[in-house]
Amino acid sequence: MQELRVTSLDEAFVNLANDAVMSVHFEVRVAGRLDADKLTRAIKEAMAAHPLSRARLRAPTLGTRTLTWQIDDEADFFALEVVDGPAGPARDRLQSLSPDLSASPPFRAMLVREDGGDRLILNCHHAAFDGMSAMRFTTSIAQAYAGDPIDLDGPTLEDARNLRKLVGSRSIEDLKPRVAKVGKDILNRRRIARLAPEGGMQTGRDHIVSHLKLTADEVATVSGKRPKGATLNDVAIAAHALTIIGWNAGRDVKPADTVSVLMPVNLRAKEWSNHVVSNFASYLTIFVPTDVTDLTTATEIVRDETQLVKENGAAGWIVDILEPGNKLPAALKRGLTSMLPLVERQFVETTALSNLGRLAIPDFGDAGAVTEAWFSPPPLSPTVPIALGVAGLGRELFLGFRGDRRALDATAVDRFAASYRTTLLEG
Structure with a gap:
């Protein structure tokens, strides 16, 4: 288990979630079909590679002065939701939910099957993810789905979060x-x-x-x-x-x-x-x-x-x-x-x-190239x-x-x- 102090940037969205849904929406569409079981395994591989994607807030005590992320080796529970299109109503429903930070992971994922290519839609709590994180996490999912190693770069999470x-x-x-x-x-x-x-x-x-x-x-x-x-x-x-x-x-x-x-x-x-x-x-x-x-x-x-x-x-x-x-x-x-x-x-x-600028998300293996990439704060x-x-x-x-x-x-x-x-x- 790993513990990290909640930063001032994180805490702003922990507090704001009391009054509004603090979800980061990120979505990709691929040229072909995504296999639900294979996609679930890829998401779990990405979670293993990115510790904060499986974090939860440690329950505060009466004397707690600072909030803490608790990161276990595995998430408490993860289930990919699978929906037969159209994507619009399902997307709205997903983005109207605020992931529960008392349980991991701090995101939700949905596979939407549509003619013209399937969609992977993420709802990530803004306290743990920003838009770039959602994109980076999706990149790791794509690499894992294609059977490629997840390309990690940058400092350790502890060093990176020294704001x-x-x-x-x-x-x-x-x-x-x-x-x-x-x-x-x-x-x-x-x-x-x-x-x-x-x-x-x-x-x-x-x-x-x-x-x-x-x-x-x-x-x-x-x-x-x-x-x-x-x-x-x-x-x-x-x-x-x-x-x-x-x-x-x-x-x-x-x-x-x-x-x-x-x-x-x-x-x-x-x-x-x-x-x-x-x-x-x-x-x-x-x-x-x-x-x-x-x-x-x-x-x-x-x-x-x-x-x-x-x-x-x-x-x-x-x-x-x-x-x-x-x-x-x-x-x-x-x-x-x-x-x-x-x-x-x-x-x-x-x-x-x-x-987010111009994105370069790799192909999802046999599901094909990413043809659309959507994001909304x-x-x-x-x-x-x-x-x-x-x-x-x-x-x-x-x-x-x-x-x-x-x-x-x-x-x-x-x-x-x-x-x-x-x-x-x-x-």
């Missing part, structure tokens, strides 16, 4: 840009936009997933719209903000000055950025003024913000403030902590967008009711829109995705 060593500030000078970013964000949040609800229900915490695929030609069109120095991710964030501005136009919503987009940042070191199954997701917020109407201007604003935070390492702010053992003066730490929505267990942003609350996940495969882009049914019904999420496509291609 203060990984990204913590070394001095007050390192800390300055991080403090400046947090302080500036407070000013930008004075009047942030809230997505107007449509058709939502008042009870339950169910999620709805809508998929949008961009062809290679469409991706080339979007790429050609980039202002100088902008990335495809900058365009994706800008289009997301503009879609929300357009969605709210003419609706009964409070006046707003900005759309705030929560952007997860992978804190892994560059040398092992696609490895180690654990939660390494910190967060930065990108703001787009609500009076912006065209995609080029919005992308330029996003480009300037993202370039700055990449250069100054601002994504490490949560580690500086929340991880034990940091060297911040106590008064400064108390002041900064009071500014953090994560600590207050509430997200004050408009939406979230997470981009969780919507954070009924007031932050939609989140967008982006993944590239080959020359195509796969976009997963996930809505909170307390604010949006299935028709609304589909309509939002269609509006996003129009904004991206015609904005």
